Amino acid sequence: MSRHVAIVTDSTAYLPQRTMERHGITAVPLTVVVDGEAFEEGTEISTRALVQALQKRRPVTTSRPAPEVFAETYRQAAASGATGIVSLHLSAELSGTYDAALMAAREAPVPVRVVDTGMIAMALGFSALAAAETAEAGGTIDEAVAVAEKRAAATSAYFYVDTLEYLRRGGRIGAARALLGSALAVKPLLQLENGRIEPLEKVRTASKAIARLEEIVAERAGGAEVDIAVHHLAAPDRASALADRLRTRLPGLGALHVSEVGAVIGAHTGPGLLGAVVSPR
Structure with a gap:
């Protein structure tokens, strides 16, 4: 540096x-707060511990x-x-x-x-x-x-979640959208738009949603030189499979990072998250 x-x-x-x-x-x-106890992300709480807390419906919040x-x-x-x-x-x-x-x-x-x-x-x-x-x-x-x-x-971020419930709990997406998604039993695809989490598409099954996520990433990348990141929470097989498919279909692929998100994002998305970042060089 x-x-x-x-x-x-x-x-x-x-x-x-x-x-x-x-x-x-x-x-x-x-900071991630579980049952009133504060932990620093990356050093004091593991992703596994966070997932267990979410699955047990223990109170989980985050703070700056x-x-x-x-x-x-x-x-x-x-x-x-x-x-x-x-x-x-x-x-x-x-x-x-x-x-x-x-x-x-x-x-x-x-x-x-x-x-x-x-x-x-x-x-x-x-x-x-x-x-x-x-x-x-x-x-x-x-x-x-x-x-x-x-x-x-120039960067775009897209992600799939199994449920909007965790985003609703954290106030990161409107409760009405969460209820609508639950009522229709759809699997939501979301994007970052103007710094906010916004609905992108609704797909009927998880497999179709993940296939559609791949298509969106490929369309966004086109033939340009891009760096890609694939993120997940407690879904390593999904992430690995998506990364493998992107390697074969993106001609301008530069760096490709595959990683599990930390506790802060995980607290708001819940297990099953699969995300993709497309960043033109």
Whole structure:
């Protein structure tokens, strides 16, 4: 990483640990609260433990990092030689993380540019990675922000969930839509649109929904050079099969990441999640 521009994101980017270490990216953890007990995502609660809590219908909520956590992260970056920081975060429509980072940025010892990417998961991760690569090449803070924003704007995120109930509980999608989906016994396909989770299509069965997800990703990618991420929660076989099929049908495929989401996204989607991120280079 450039010694002049530090890159900060949050734990919902789900970048591989080795990738973050290689590019000097710091991820500030969000919090998952299970039965009133708070855990930091990525270090203090496993995905398996989260799934078990959801299946047992234990109360699960999430919360943003405290501004002081961001403030300490920014201080450490400055102490390590950074003269500017780009702080890239999940959609402000879904979390108060962006606002917490903004509050901390006002007191930071070096300039901090806080960016609402409007994205989540590797849709955010690809943006953070693009910023880090720009910083490594000696880019300025403005150049790193511009590259990150351009990457985020070009990226699309689609996902399938077995039920809308978890999104309804967390207030991330309207209760009426959840009830409608349950009444019709449909399997919803969703997308990130303007930073919000929006319905895309409704399909009758899980197998047809997953096949349709593949088609949507292939159509979105076309023949362009793209990076792809396939995410899941407690559905590794689904994710592996989708990734294998995408490898064979995307001529411009660059990097392909397959990973299980962490506890924050998992708390709102529930087991069975299958998501795909298409990020043109």
